[in-house]
Amino acid sequence: MGEPGALLGHLGIPEGKGPPKRHPQAFSDGHRPYKCGDCGKAFAQNMQLVGHLRTHAGQRPYRCGDCGEAFTLITHLLDHQRTHTGEQPFSCDACGQHFTKRASLLGHQKVYAAEKPHKCGVCGKAFRKKSDLVNHHRIHTGERPFRCYECGKAFTQSMTLVEHQKTHTGEKAYRCLECGKRFTKSSALILHERIHTGERPFRCAECGKAFNQNVQLVVHQRSHTGERPFQCAACGKSYSQKGYLAVHQRTHTGEKPYECGECKRAFSQKAHLSIHLRIHTGEKPYSCGECGRSFRKVSFLCQHQAIHSDERPFKCDECGKAFIRKSSLVQHERIHTGEKPYLCGHCGKTFRHQPTLTAHRRIHTGEKPYQCKVCGKAFRRMGNLTCHQKMHPVEAPPSGPAEDGCYRSGRPGAGEEQNFDPVPLCSELRGDREDDVVYLGCSLASSP
Numbered sequence: 001m002g003e004p005g006a007l008l009g010h011l012g013i014p015e016g017k018g019p020p021k022r023h024p025q026a027f028s029d030g031h032r033p034y035k036c037g038d039c040g041k042a043f044a045q046n047m048q049l050v051g052h053l054r055t056h057a058g059q060r061p062y063r064c065g066d067c068g069e070a071f072t073l074i075t076h077l078l079d080h081q082r083t084h085t086g087e088q089p090f091s092c093d094a095c096g097q098h099f100t101k102r103a104s105l106l107g108h109q110k111v112y113a114a115e116k117p118h119k120c121g122v123c124g125k126a127f128r129k130k131s132d133l134v135n136h137h138r139i140h141t142g143e144r145p146f147r148c149y150e151c152g153k154a155f156t157q158s159m160t161l162v163e164h165q166k167t168h169t170g171e172k173a174y175r176c177l178e179c180g181k182r183f184t185k186s187s188a189l190i191l192h193e194r195i196h197t198g199e200r201p202f203r204c205a206e207c208g209k210a211f212n213q214n215v216q217l218v219v220h221q222r223s224h225t226g227e228r229p230f231q232c233a234a235c236g237k238s239y240s241q242k243g244y245l246a247v248h249q250r251t252h253t254g255e256k257p258y259e260c261g262e263c264k265r266a267f268s269q270k271a272h273l274s275i276h277l278r279i280h281t282g283e284k285p286y287s288c289g290e291c292g293r294s295f296r297k298v299s300f301l302c303q304h305q306a307i308h309s310d311e312r313p314f315k316c317d318e319c320g321k322a323f324i325r326k327s328s329l330v331q332h333e334r335i336h337t338g339e340k341p342y343l344c345g346h347c348g349k350t351f352r353h354q355p356t357l358t359a360h361r362r363i364h365t366g367e368k369p370y371q372c373k374v375c376g377k378a379f380r381r382m383g384n385l386t387c388h389q390k391m392h393p394v395e396a397p398p399s400g401p402a403e404d405g406c407y408r409s410g411r412p413g414a415g416e417e418q419n420f421d422p423v424p425l426c427s428e429l430r431g432d433r434e435d436d437v438v439y440l441g442c443s444l445a446s447s448p
Helices: 004-010 046-057 074-085 102-113 130-141 158-169 186-197 214-225 242-253 270-281 298-309 326-337 354-365 382-391
Strands: none
Touching: 046 158
């Protein structure tokens, strides 16, 4: 940390002498005669400039005795110490809310007044504080006057630089009194504390739903307004959240960043990988309260529960057949219309169902993602692996068709020649006629 004399010398003030008195016009006409030579920011008081220059020099001479956090101005230290004492001396006359800083109270009061007198000349956006307008204007100019001397990274705001510098020092000055977790930012601690208190201060005026972060409320309100500000440049489809757009764009790029460590199958979404992993672990966390049957996906459970109600609300206009799910009706109707909307880009063959196309593509790619853990044989379809795994029983079944419809040869008795050569259960080389295979089972709709 630099010497105070060097800083005063930078300002043209002789060492040993205090700064001059406030400029007489500082508060009467908004005059700001003290200007920073590094970034051009101007101040009404000389000592404000002194404190500001410390942000460029990295000087923070005022240190908190409780947590060790340091500040450029003694007034900032005094404000900070109230976070330890809990003192909130500034209160709003309109709603009674208390604040540790006068500046926080003034900003709060402007929310009630809805006053935004400072307007951006480039985009028209208005702000309550002039400092917010100055910071915003740097978005248009690209100016980043606050540079980290450790790594060279530059920032538009001094406070962003201060927070960034903590990544180099490892400083986490803000500690949760409930669980002891520490944070580099006071704002991060405030958000974290709401986990313990259950506080949700941001409430939707439309439906009354409350949130612990303002950004969550902003996103939620789009469900009422229908606003979708994030648009795909490739196809024009729009989304309410930036994350949804990022996931969608992978359908154009083909990017699948989430790979299964067990079978190397890749997915565009992390949630899809998590569900897929249950195939390998056998985990089925969703259980039916009626019969106890368990499922990997909550959607599978919802579909299954309709079986117990006997309700089949989706009826085919052509033949009268009814279905539990609308998606099943849509697929069934393609039998009548002959529609096959899923096209193979390799050979031009079309299919009625997306899973059938996915399985068919593996003929071209050679991919066999379903591997037997007993003998290592791999298959293109999960159903074929399921059938194959029945070749590895503890005791072999007798000759003839088994309960699952797959034929096996019998095992010779004692003293006979050991020649166990089962007939293939579900040949994966029979082509990809979608009517031939019943998925997730062994039975075949037509004979070989």
